[in-house]
Amino acid sequence: MTRKDSIGSDVPSGRENAPLQCPECGGSLLNDDTHGETVCIDCGLVVAEDEIDRGPEWQAFSSDEADQRSRVGAPVSVLWHDKGLSTTIDWKNADSSGAPLSHNQRRQMERLRVWNQRFTMENSKKRNLRQALGEIDRMASALGLPTDVRETASVIYRRALKEDLLPGRSIESIATASLYIAARQVGIPRTIDEVIEVSRIEDSDFRRAYRTLVRELNLVVQLADPKDYVRRYASQLGLSSEGERIAYQLLDNAQQKGLDSGKSPVTLAAAAVYAASVVTSEDITQRDVSEVANMSTVTIRTRYKELLNATPEYSGFTQ
DNA sequence: CATTCGTGAAGACGAAT
DNA sequence: ATTCGATTTCACGAATG
Numbered sequence: 001m002t003r004k005d006s007i008g009s010d011v012p013s014g015r016e017n018a019p020l021q022c023p024e025c026g027g028s029l030l031n032d033d034t035h036g037e038t039v040c041i042d043c044g045l046v047v048a049e050d051e052i053d054r055g056p057e058w059q060a061f062s063s064d065e066a067d068q069r070s071r072v073g074a075p076v077s078v079l080w081h082d083k084g085l086s087t088t089i090d091w092k093n094a095d096s097s098g099a100p101l102s103h104n105q106r107r108q109m110e111r112l113r114v115w116n117q118r119f120t121m122e123n124s125k126k127r128n129l130r131q132a133l134g135e136i137d138r139m140a141s142a143l144g145l146p147t148d149v150r151e152t153a154s155v156i157y158r159r160a161l162k163e164d165l166l167p168g169r170s171i172e173s174i175a176t177a178s179l180y181i182a183a184r185q186v187g188i189p190r191t192i193d194e195v196i197e198v199s200r201i202e203d204s205d206f207r208r209a210y211r212t213l214v215r216e217l218n219l220v221v222q223l224a225d226p227k228d229y230v231r232r233y234a235s236q237l238g239l240s241s242e243g244e245r246i247a248y249q250l251l252d253n254a255q256q257k258g259l260d261s262g263k264s265p266v267t268l269a270a271a272a273v274y275a276a277s278v279v280t281s282e283d284i285t286q287r288d289v290s291e292v293a294n295m296s297t298v299t300i301r302t303r304y305k306e307l308l309n310a311t312p313e314y315s316g317f318t319q
Numbered sequence: 320c321a322t323t324c325g326t327g328a329a330g331a332c333g334a335a336t
Numbered sequence: 337a338t339t340c341g342a343t344t345t346c347a348c349g350a351a352t353g
Contacts, residue, residue, distance in 0.1 A: 285321085
């Protein structure tokens with residue numbers, strides 16, 4: 001049987017196992033059990049591999065993705081959409097024995113190359129996404145962030161992937177930045193320090209990734225509310241609920257007077273907690289707060305006085 | 320002694336030029 | 337790309353209790 005004969009209508013009869021036909025050239029397919037692949041015997045395209053885990057893997061990611069998938073209309077054929085298409089097709093226009101191809105065969109090969117490119121591209125993105133979502137999930141768990149934050153993060157990550165922001169950057173850094181942004185957008189912010197703590201990247205990598213995401217995706221990230229950090233700092237330091245109340249009060253007041261502009265929310269939160277502990281005369285030192293909030297005692301000093309002085313009720317507590 | 324306070328030099332960052 | 341202003345940090349000594 002020559003190559004040419006096998007192309008087109010001449011389909012062999014052994015069609016017990018799907019898939020039977022190469023999606024590109026229509027040639028018959030061969031199951032290669034040792035490699036877990038299905039290969040077209042005519043064009044060499046690997047149609048499917050890793051057949052064991054053929055289930056709808058995309059459902060596992062999130063309900064959000066399920067929405068995305070289900071919105072695109074008719075289900076994508078397993079055959080076309082399954083994983084692991086890693087074949088590369090030679091750029092020579094000659095067959096395996098070196099003989100030049102006919103005109104038709106050349107055109108066919110050219111189309112194949114295009115498709116193969118698309119397959120491998122789509123697939124690398126898929127692997128990328130899978131790993132990234134795993135990381136996002138892991139970090140979100142470690143930070144105690146709820147599902148909607150994870151979903152927001154994964155939406156951001158998908159957009160980054162779609163906009164080709166990933167080549168040249170690490171998955172981990174973009175995933176981390178996505179989660180950080182998502183947490184802020186949902187209103188359950190975590191500090192940069194906390195996020196970096198559970199990730200595997202450096203501060204500089206994080207900042208780079210954060211910038212690119214904000215810039216390239218035109219994200220508007222409103223600044224975090226200092227009050228969102230108060231509860232955690234307060235509980236870590238054992239501040240009384242009365243103190244916590246005062247901390248909120250101080251922050252509210254400062255916000256009304258616009259004293260918070262330009263200042264880091266974490267700084268304000270930490271300063272408010274310390275200021276409150278002074279008011280309620282609890283035994284919490286600047287050092288304690290600075291360790292929990294990961295900042296210098298100097299910063300806490302300068303801020304907590306501002307907070308107290310801005311609030312008439314408590315302005316007497318500054319010496 | 321532990322904690323707090325103030326200062327001046329230096330780094331980092333965003334905004335403006 | 338550089339400059340500028342504000343924030344924050346660091347190192348230190350002094351004051352307070």
